[in-house]
Amino acid sequence: QVQLVESGGGLVQAGGSLRLSCAASGIIFSLNTMGWYRQAPEKQRELVATITSGGNINIADSVKGRFFISRDNAKNTVYLQMTSLNVEDTAVYYCNAAWRGLINWGQGTQVTVSS
Secondary structure (H helix, E strand, O other): OOEEEEEOOEEEEOOOOEEEEEEEEOOOHHHOEEEEEEEOOOOOOEEEEEEOOOOOEEEOOOOOOOEEEEEEOOOOEEEEEEOOOOHHHOEEEEEEEEEOOEEEEOOOEEEEEEO
């Protein structure tokens, strides 16, 4: 059974930082492209960042220079370091694992940025 469990969300003031973690089980983690997506109220889910099995990174322009994705294959965990947060970053953040067309999602973690 595949499980992606996000943690680290919460309430933070504008300008602050948070680190999200996603612990994976039931997949061959090292082979998967891991990603973070987010969905704000009344908006579509959007890509935040992905990191491939080889370490190639793709970051959305809206968070480039503020958010950083990394992975620890030994811990089956992907991280999203978020800095200089602003109210527009408020959303539910979802972890995603993708390998050969097989896609799995976590349950999401809420990030709320107050002004």
